[in-house]
Amino acid sequence: MTTNVPVPSREELVRRAQDLVPLLQKNAVWHEENRRLHDDTLEALGDAGFFKLRVPKRYGGFEVDTATLNAVLVELARGDGAVGWTTSVWNIPGWMVGMFPDALQDEVYSTPDVRVCGTLSPGGQAVPTDGGYVVNGRWGFISGALHSHWQEIIAIAPTPDGQGMWPVAALVPLSDLQVIDDWYTMGMAGSGSVTTVANDLFVPAERVIPLVSILQGQSHSPASAELPIYRNPLLGVANASSAGTAIGLAEAAMENFLERVGSRKITYTDYAHQAEAPVTHLKVAEARLQIDQAAFHADRITRTADEKAATGAEWSLVERARTRADIGAICRLTKSAVDALSLASGGSSAYSSVPIQRIARDIHVVNLHALMSPDTNNELYGRVLLGLEPNTQYI
DSSP states (O other): OOOOOOOOOHHHHHHHHHHHHHHHHHHHHHHHHHTSOOHHHHHHHHHTTTTSTTSOGGGTOOOOOHHHHHHHHHHHHHHOHHHHHHHHHHHTHHHHGGGSOHHHHHHHTTSTTOOEEEOSSOOEEEEEETTEEEEEEEEEEETTGGGOSEEEEEEEEEOTTSSSEEEEEEEEEGGGSEEEOOOOOSSOGGGOOEEEEEEEEEEEGGGEEEHHHHHTTOOSOHHHHTSGGGSSOHHHHHHHHHHHHHHHHHHHHHHHHHHHHTTOOOTTSSOSSGGGOHHHHHHHHHHHHHHHHHHHHHHHHHHHHHHHHHHOOOOOHHHHHHHHHHHHHHHHHHHHHHHHHHHTTOGGGGSTTSHHHHHHHHHHHHHHOTTTOHHHHHHHHHHHHTTOOOSOSOO
16 A cells, blocks of 8 residues: 555646647647557656546545546647547546455555556356356457556346346456457547457456446445545546546647638638638637537536535435436537537648547547437436436446
């Protein structure tokens, strides 16, 4: 166990993220072409302390609130969406480590700057055996797996009474899994969200807990149970941890558009400068307001999560569903803003050297994520508002 280290202020952590933006922008093309993060990027993230953001202080982490995490992720994604996304993912399964027994946490956190990737989709079967389980399965979209030390996997296992089946979460060393390099995508290529496979993998029982415990914020760690950051259900934490990437991408699109607009004309019109055209004024204003609206939803998610964490108050069903709706709204608003700015950027923006084309593809892929889909999340929120039972346990 590591002695507590001084925790930088939110302002300091945001400044560190802002200082990384030029490096991330420089490496963004490499990230996309190589479908993974550059070693220089990983080193810079580590030096800035961004692998410790949600790690308990008792292990040398910063144990920051979700508002601080969100502010950092906005800046990282402003540099490169793939970096923002991958960092957010490491901070979600990384937070989940604190739901496991203390002895396992000691093992995981013994690795400096440990990175934990994972998924919430049950992709395997766990068969009980002496001392644990034998797991076979396949998990896709594992962002950051190529640079991770551990993976949180979800498998279906018999319930303790043997009368049924339920999903369980397990922590396994990445070295125990086969990595399938299949991440050839239109966007978010730099996240390296490959597939991992378990073949007759033995997982000790002490590394396995029911998924429902994590979903409901019920820690199996006496030490973690005392910490405010572990007084929240998983989806509230995950939604609060995911907003920054989408907003950072939209901010990057706005910056890129404004950088180029002064040197562009509108072809086949009398406008020698695009910035003089009323249509440009309307598009920029609309996009700016949409980004600001997205920031409101991010503030509401993080404020809810951090206030609940501070007080230990229970989450209502409406509040849980609302965080899903909020992240969906963030995705819809930021995509709309990016799409408008991208279309207004003209034919020259189709060149791969112009960042806005990559930003547009990245935000599109973010909107495809099953837990961030605007329509699915609105449907769930509407069901709950109408007094119906949610049709998912991911709430």
